Amino acid sequence: MNPGMDEERKLAELAREGDRSAFEELVARYGKRIFHMAHSMLGDRAGAEDICQEIWTKVYFSLNKFKGKSRFYTWLYRLAVNACLDELRRRKRTAAISLEDLGIKHQPETQDPNAFERIERLEMSQIAWKLLVKLPADLKATMICREIDGFGYKQIAQIMKCRVGTVRSRLFRAREQLRENFRTYIEEGRE
Amino acid sequence: MSCHRRSLVSAYLDGELSQQETYIFQRHLKECQECSQVHREFQRLGISLKERRVEDLPLGFFERLEARIELEREAAAPWQRLELTARRLVPAFVFLLLVAGLISFFPGSFSRTGPEALAEVFAESGESELLFSNYSGEYS
Numbered sequence: 001m002n003p004g005m006d007e008e009r010k011l012a013e014l015a016r017e018g019d020r021s022a023f024e025e026l027v028a029r030y031g032k033r034i035f036h037m038a039h040s041m042l043g044d045r046a047g048a049e050d051i052c053q054e055i056w057t058k059v060y061f062s063l064n065k066f067k068g069k070s071r072f073y074t075w076l077y078r079l080a081v082n083a084c085l086d087e088l089r090r091r092k093r094t095a096a097i098s099l100e101d102l103g104i105k106h107q108p109e110t111q112d113p114n115a116f117e118r119i120e121r122l123e124m125s126q127i128a129w130k131l132l133v134k135l136p137a138d139l140k141a142t143m144i145c146r147e148i149d150g151f152g153y154k155q156i157a158q159i160m161k162c163r164v165g166t167v168r169s170r171l172f173r174a175r176e177q178l179r180e181n182f183r184t185y186i187e188e189g190r191e
Numbered sequence: 192m193s194c195h196r197r198s199l200v201s202a203y204l205d206g207e208l209s210q211q212e213t214y215i216f217q218r219h220l221k222e223c224q225e226c227s228q229v230h231r232e233f234q235r236l237g238i239s240l241k242e243r244r245v246e247d248l249p250l251g252f253f254e255r256l257e258a259r260i261e262l263e264r265e266a267a268a269p270w271q272r273l274e275l276t277a278r279r280l281v282p283a284f285v286f287l288l289l290v291a292g293l294i295s296f297f298p299g300s301f302s303r304t305g306p307e308a309l310a311e312v313f314a315e316s317g318e319s320e321l322l323f324s325n326y327s328g329e330y331s
Binding site: 017020024027028031032033035036039045049052053056057060061116121124125126127128129132143146147148152153168171172175178179182 | 198200201202205207229231232233235236237239240241242243245246247248249252253255256257259260263282
């Protein structure tokens, strides 16, 4: 076991025994990344904070269930993704794309197969994120695990409780949909 | 009609193809404009998503979290509160049990007290005379 994992496991053990500073350390270490994931899943900051409060409260009361067989962060992330998926099911958001939904200033484009190349980096980052938020929940969660948090296919399969083949196909579908939606967004901006 | 190998672009991008598949697909990318463009655009989308700034947690997040945990603890059923308290006391309790177990395992060692018992313990090291001289006033 590498030293990082060992330290993580010790912090989790201390937090489980009621050590406040250990629990605070876990929140300090992983809070931002979980918040970023939740914000990407839900699309709104206030909703992301609420769900993160719910996630960390659940973590606190479930620490006795963490057995140390996997990395603490993987266990935490699985709990967090499932909480976000549950929230999305409650909200029953659709994946419809419209310019009104996005509300970003964009440059009008002529019929251009190289739409990707013509968009400035910062604007592309904003557009890509907004389009990601609009994806169906399972595709979105898989994309976030891979592209934002850098998990491998096996880890994603553990987190999402599915097979590696499902991860592979979801990533392909998510990317195809993002790519198509991006082109649609650019085309609809044409004067 | 789209290329039949297009579905491999995503797995190739993620390094999830086998060595042989990777080699074959790399050669394919050099010949197939469609897959090559799809690969570039998938790559660009991924970079764009990664470039989005990771925000800080809202101010006061941990304080609000602590307050929420405390509320939930108070609202928890008595058996749940007991479980939370037990989590903290179990290690101390286990230690006490071990000590009690050791004491009961060696009953002879603790049956006598006073200078005789101490003398027995230190007999091998030759310190018993010194000890008797220290205690003689008290026990004579």
